[in-house]
Amino acid sequence: MRLISWNVNGLRACLGKGFIESMRELEPDFICIQETKMQEGQAEVDLPEYEEFFCSAEKKGYSGTAIFAKEKPLAIQKNFGDHQDEGRAIILEYEKFYLITVYVPNAQDQLKRIDYRMKWEEDFLAFIKELDDKKPVIICGDMNVAKEEIDLKNPKTNRNNAGFSDQERDKMRKLLDAGFVDTFRYLYPDATGIYSWWSYRFNARKNNAGWRIDYFIVSERLKDRIVDAKIHTDIMGSDHCPVELEINL
Structure with missing residues (x-):
């Protein structure tokens, strides 16, 4: 099973920058999108073989998530707990797992x-632990944190900036310590210079001055089923690139 996660920084804009072509080339079973910046129905996405699920923010042109799935889920949930108005999470339930896309x-x-x-x-960790008690969980999305110094080009100058603050990094460590696995680091613990987001400023992408803030995270009991985890740094269309998980379920 192949899954793709991508912060598209505006789905309507990304559709004009090769989104459909990239997805057809990758042929995933699931396409999980963050930062759609649109309401459902504002764009036609030419992927007829997929079921579409959108979760939009109340504020137009802001945030938003979507999942395109080849298999119909048993149940669908949009958002969780007190976090209902920014369209930041979609949860699909399948027989053997939950799939969650989040825009943190x-x-x-x-x-x-x-x-x-x-x-x-805190609320998200409590929520996914409840799900994990029922069946394994696959979490993907823009988590807006580089956990360790290896996960960004310039850790010293970014210390305690958004995305690399002690508080945010500590929360990611606590999530993983609660029984979840960062799939890319699990397979490639020492890989350097591989990032998923680059600022539009200072020729950051050209100079590969990036951050790895987009993740696939799975329940620990799924770790032996991970086949591969990729970061498609060559795919353009957003300030993020797609990340991929291949897993045997």
Whole structure:
């Protein structure tokens, strides 16, 4: 089973930059999208072989998630807990697993939104632990954190900036310590210079001054079923690139 996750930084814009062509080439069973920046029905996505699920923010042109799935789920949930208005999560239930795509809130400049981010992290961990008690979980999306120094080009100058604050990194470690596995690091613990997001400023992508903030995370009991985890740095169309999980379920 092949899954793709991609923060497209506006799905309508990405559709004009090769989104469909890239997905047809990769041929995933699931396409999980973050930062759609649209309401359902505002764009036609030419992927007729997939079921479409959108979760949009109340604020138009902001946030939003989507999943395109070749197999119809048993159940669908949009958002969770108190976090209902920004369209940041979709949960699909299947016979053998839950699939969750998330767009984790950015802590923003000078960590202006760090308190909300911490609340999100605590509530999300409690939520996925409840699901994991029932059946294994596959989580993917823009987690908006580079966990370790190896996960970004310039760790020293970014220390305590949004996405590399001690608080955010600690929450990611706690999530993984709760029985979940970062699939890319599990397979490639020492890989360097492989990132999933680059600022539009300072020729960051050209210079590969990036961050690895997009993840596939799975329940620990699925780790032996992981076949591969890829980061498609060559695929353009957003300031993020797609990440991939191949897993035998």
